[in-house]
Amino acid sequence: MNLLILLLRRSRGAVALAVFFGLLTGAASAGLIAHINAVLTSGGTLADRATVLGFAALGALMLGSRIGSQLLLTRLQTRTTFALRDQLSQRILATPLRQLEELGNHRLLATLIDDVQAVTQGLLCIPPLLIHGGIIVGCMTYLAIMSPMVFAALLVFAMLGVASYLLPMRHIMGLLRHSRQTNDRFFRDLRSLTQGLKELKLHGGRRTAFLKQELFPTAEALKQLQVKVSTLHTFTTSWSMSLFFFFIGLLLFALPGLTPVSTSTLVGYTLAVLYLQQPLESSMTMLPMLGAGTVALRHIDTLELAAAGSPLPLSSGEPPAPPSRIDLAGVTHAYRREGEDTPFTLGPIDLTLRPGEILFVVGGNGSGKTTLAKLITGLYTPESGEIRVDGRSVTEGDRERYRQLFATVFSDFHLFDSLLGLAEGDKADKARAYLTRLQLDRKVRINDTGALSTTDLSAGQRKRLALLTAYLEDRPVYLFDEWAADQDPLFKEVFYRELLPDLKAAGKAVVVISHDNRYFDVADRRVRLESGAIVAEESAAAPTLSARPRSAL
Incomplete structure (x- = not known):
């Protein structure tokens, strides 16, 4: 949410328009699924001129709204990223020197390089996430209209999937915060490596101790944290996505034995659930990047640099008049x-x-x-x-x-x-x-x-x-x-x-x-x-x- 707030501060109008285009993309996608379902269940008898033109119009609407939303948010994300870099540089220059010295060059470099990069990657995730959100809302609305009873069953599975995803995500966010703190130590060790080359080359014992006691353990800890995040996210995403196939299995094999369900509903739900799999899987893949960007943005705030609203004034270069004392x-x-x-x-x-x-x-x-x-x-x-x-x-x-x-x-x-x-x-x-x-x-x-x-x-x-x-x-x-x-x-x-x-x-x-x-x-x-x-x-x-x-x- 911190990253979305950052975009909203930059331009509320552009974000609102992009969200509208995202919802329009979702509505067009739902309309396309409805057309496909109608043609399939009719055995091809509805494939007349009007149906074809309607399908083409919805396809063009989906493509145009998707491109519009993506362009708006991508340009906004680019401007926001560069504004963040500029603002961060000014905030560092406006921060008292003693405070910067206490933070250490390694933390400032980690912020300027890794944190800004993580924020950039997080912002890059927002445009497709909003588009995917619009598609999900549109398809779910279509499914709710088609069969409220089947939709209720789908909601149960959806909530189970969300819960099984969000609970591990809390642990993943904790690992990301720990990884960010470890990254500061890693930058400190890299600075020691580059600035202490002569001393390390001249003393084999010191070089070995530095590698085994400082650099390698920090790098290993950072690697283990990243592997844990990747592994946990892979299992969580795979489990959440498998629930959709469980639902399709129940829909096709179990539900007709419990209550009458039309062929049109079965086909429509199957198409929609399969169509939803791609945006949902893509969204879950991007959420860790969004989380890393949020952690990075919070870390920038913890540095307590000078306020963004009061950057260092730019001097004309002309010094004041020479004083007498x-x-x-x-x-x-x-x-x-x-x-x-x-x-x-x-x-x-x-x-x-x-x-x-x-x-x-x-x-x-x-x-x-x-x-x-x-x-x-x-x-x-x-x-x-x-x-x-x-x-x-x-x-x-x-x-x-x-x-x-x-x-x-x-x-x-x-x-x-x-x-x-x-x-x-x-x-x-x-x-x-x-x-x-x-x-x-x-x-x-x-x-x-x-x-x-x-x-x-x-x-x-x-x-x-x-x-x-x-x-x-x-x-x-x-x-x-x-x-x-x-x-x-x-x-x-x-x-x-x-x-x-x-x-x-x-x-x-x-x-x-x-x-x-x-x-x-x-x-x-x-x-x-x-x-x-x-x-x-x-x-x-x-x-x-x-x-x-x-x-x-």
């Missing part, structure tokens, strides 16, 4: 780290960013530096305290616009295959000039649309390419998270002694997370974090508050 006042953020019983708390943090100033954030691993960076950039929401821009507090409604102040290169950055809107017009020439300065011009080319010839580079070169993207964004605040960690000594010198001072001279506020203590003199200020708290702050020189803007490179 950004203040973090008593900001805190708490979360539970993997493997730890107690939550880690960052803060309270009091910190100020100013244009034309380089701020270094230093501290040991696990001190909260990257968490602080995500708070500064608005990717995390403070649990207490506030962030102010020129004295004005950043509210939830302002947070999207606030994030546009920052150009960043995080330690776990993603490098796109294109500059994505950052190379229009003269920016393409500027990007090529940056490539030369970053010593990438012999490795990478940029075409007029901003597509990169390759991103298959060393870790240090990929970070330089990410730095190029940050330069092209030309934002008021730049944040680098351990950017120089993968650079050779020569380019570390270029980064700290040339590139950072250039950004400072251009009037940018620069935040650098670094362990390179030999370059600490580059900073105007340094703050040291330990266990989520600022334990020291040092000023190397008075900041330049009114630096005259110029090109960063």
Whole structure:
């Protein structure tokens, strides 16, 4: 029902019209059976011109209404599927980063790949199911009119068949839900396989343990669940369909001995029951797919992503005006780290960013530096305290616009295959000039649309390419998270002694997370974090508050 509601939300009119066409298909099918029955029981004497024309008209009506219903619902299903993908992508982007990190990439990938595919398959089942429903209603109506007494016997068998099908289906739905949960673990193991290739190849014991304790058991559990669903559904469907042949046997051999039944009724019922077998069998075959789609849709809802009615607003790409200062006042953020019983708390943090100033954030691993960076950039929401821009507090409604102040290169950055809107017009020439300065011009080319010839580079070169993207964004605040960690000594010198001072001279506020203590003199200020708290702050020189803007490179 969840999938049908999804279609109804998309277009009630199209669904209602498709249902009408489905019922029309059923009525035409019943009329065809009535014509066939009449001709058979008359010995062919009714095969006159009027009967032939009536048969042809009903056949054309059935074909047209069936095609109309199928086309309407198929087009609606296609639009709904793509709208679901688009909406889900926007909901993920609109969901707070911390919540997405807690869900895990493997669950998000399973949702985007498997859940959406299951929903799509479920939606594909709805058009034929509605058509089959119309045929069943039409034929049953014809049978009820032909002989109410025989129809009552048919209803008894039908209810027995439905009960014998629905009871196992409840168990099948439970298996489908369990299978969906197991699928999340399987995606987690596949991610470990692809991301841990080097480690698994270098250590035979770890590789064997991973395969035997993680990947293979999860895959086996998933396989067993799918086999159980398939086996149980096969037995259930076969038993339910055999009841129709039992009914035909009783109709032909037992019922005439109990009560007078006309030949016309026997032939009509036999034809109708045999005709109903195909849509009923097809419907029962599709119900598990419909159930899997319903489970997938419910699983999407359990992720508790941002509401579908409030997708992430699309930014024009133009950042707000450069602020004169950004203040973090008593900001805190708490979360539970993997493997730890107690939550880690960052803060309270009091910190100020100013244009034309380089701020270094230093501290040991696990001190909260990257968490602080995500708070500064608005990717995390403070649990207490506030962030102010020129004295004005950043509210939830302002947070999207606030994030546009920052150009960043995080330690776990993603490098796109294109500059994505950052190379229009003269920016393409500027990007090529940056490539030369970053010593990438012999490795990478940029075409007029901003597509990169390759991103298959060393870790240090990929970070330089990410730095190029940050330069092209030309934002008021730049944040680098351990950017120089993968650079050779020569380019570390270029980064700290040339590139950072250039950004400072251009009037940018620069935040650098670094362990390179030999370059600490580059900073105007340094703050040291330990266990989520600022334990020291040092000023190397008075900041330049009114630096005259110029090109960063």
